[in-house]
Amino acid sequence: MEILGIATNIAEITANKLVISKIEDGIDLIGNVYYQGYDNVILYEQNITPEFFDLSTKMAGEILQKFSNYKMRLAIVGNFSNYQSQSFKDFVYESNKLGQINFVNSKSAALKVLSEP
Structure with a gap:
């Protein structure tokens, strides 16, 4: 696992294996x-x-409650259309x-949402 500082106060977590x-x-x-x-953290679905x-x-x-408790914003990047559960979609x-936890489809979308106040 590698933590890369990619923008002001945004960490991107990259790995070739499961991080969580x-x-x-x-x-x-x-x-x-x-x-x-x-x-602020960017994490990938894979x-x-x-x-x-x-x-x-x-x-x-x-896990997401802990992110909220620490006032840490998270963007999870992935393709979430594969999940058919209505409760997950909701x-x-x-x-x-x-806006505390965000599910987005690209790194650029993650950077955008995490850069907003």
């Missing part, structure tokens, strides 16, 4: 990024276990509307 495979991984990531002084996107596991809720819609 369990709740503790998400919490560790927040701690590492927070310690390095970032309060680096997150598929269980995260199944809301019945409660993994997303627990979750994405509400998250994007609030």
Whole structure:
């Protein structure tokens, strides 16, 4: 895993493997990024276990609540049209509307949303 500072206070997490495979991984990531002084994070769908996107596991809720508690904004970049669950679609819609957690389809969209106040 590599944390790249790509813009003012935005960390991009890149890896050739899963970065988050369990709740503790998400919490560790927040701690590492927070310690390095970032309060905005770009994370890629392919680096997150598929269980995260199944809301019945409660993994997303627990990890994303920690992002909120630390006032850390997150943009998850991926293709979310593959997820057919209506509850997941509603979750994405509400998250994007609030702006703390964002589901976007490109790095440029992530940079845009995280650069807005």
